[in-house]
Amino acid sequence: MANFTIADIKALREQLGTGMVDTKKALEEADGDVEKAVEILRLKGAKGNAKRADRSTSEGLVTAREQDGAVTLLELACETDFVAKNERFIALADKVVEAAAAASADSAEAALAAPAGDQTVAELISDEAAIIGEKVELRRVRTLTGEHFSVYLHKTSKDLPPQIGVVVAYTGENAEAARSIAQHVSFANPSYLAREDVPEADVEKEREIVTEISRNEGKPEAALPKIVEGRVNAFFKQVVLLDQDYAKDNKVSVAQVAKDAGITITDFARFKVGA
Template sequence: MANFSIADLKALREQLGTGMADTKAALVEADGDVEKATEILRLKGAKGNAKRADRSTSEGLIVSRESDGSTTLIELACETDFVAKNEKFVALADTVADAVAAAGASSADEGLSADAGGKTVADVISEQAATIGEKIELRRVARVEGSHFAVYLHRTSKDLPPQIGVAVAYDGDDAETARAIAQHIAMFDPAYLTADDVPADVLDKEREIVTEISRNEGKPEAALPKIIEGRLNAFLKQVVLVEQAYARDSKVQVKKVLADSGLTVTGFARLKVGA
């Protein structure tokens, strides 16, 4: 019997938007390896949907804190949206963000051990969870260092606290455009700043996948190199910030917007509740 659970099956279906039978068959073929099953589904022509990939039953909020030379984002998660907008939960998130930023933490593990008024953040969360009556966890921490920062917190629902947070570190004087870039990142979720930041193994894996897809489509062997490079470039335009089409004007790339405004992005972080 393949080594996967119903939860694995459900999660992969939600991520890729694939049918029950196809998803189960891929997991069986991959012997429960979710990453391999994802590749199998892609190669068979299964097309994911970005909105489905972002689905999650997790709730919570994103909080930011800026200090000299850095900006910190935290994701504090809970079970229901009712608690996410509860005053006690929001106050807890502020306490946690203060402690995590003061400690200079850059991961959830570091954040949990940070001091919060004589107790660790982990202890404070545990105590409040008992009071509120839901499981609460510091799921993620992101820290960006730089000279100037643009922070954008987005509410996916007007009734809830921010569920997407972006911090952009930049050099330059155009704060308005820097904030617009932060809003762009919130919308388009780039994984890397420049093409040079994409790890070699990620590019190699993508090249392997698009090569097999192209061959399966019956493309002429002589035309494959050009087709593959084209698809790799398309991939980079999806995952690399400066290569993406700008949210406010899809006819230009982000790198042109930055150049025209005299900005250089030196780093960024994006957190989304449950993602």
């Protein structure tokens, strides 16, 4: 009879985030030796990493780290919510964001190449994925620089780690207002900071679409320019942070809220797991 109990299986599974069957088999093969079982699971997992390459990673977490006048925001993805809330996966995310921040990585590719101890972040993730038994993917990384930052990590479920992460870079001293705007970004999901950041090709495409819609609605030709510009402005209010109606008071824009608070938003980033 193997020298372990159901409680041992449960404890090891919670520690590693591995499946019940695989954990039980590893303990059986190791005759109850936990360290040996971990090594067995790691070797088995390494062989399985390639097989898992095409699997989807729709779960995971977002996390952030501030270092030397910059904040790094990243999304680390996995296959199931069971792994997403596992302590080993969360600890891996902490190591990855620390390494990415130290390297000032501004892309997943740069972060994967960053050193993490005596290996790269890519190697660290591969090793941990082998133990966890799921595909783990560093999906997105942004590093923002600025004078001050507000970091907002939002949990969409109390049982899971943060699923939405926002960083707002700003000048000025009103941290409370900056945090409120970060919360707005979490909810409203803008794509650009200011109108001038929207690619001109996107604006022209929107103008063409709303012009055609307006004509199809039978709007008078003489009134088209004003109608089209109004609809283009509505487009800006959807995608541009500073133009958006403030989530807590839709009678004012985010730009007005920032101005009244004496702050200037200089940059922002928003990640949502799986989006």
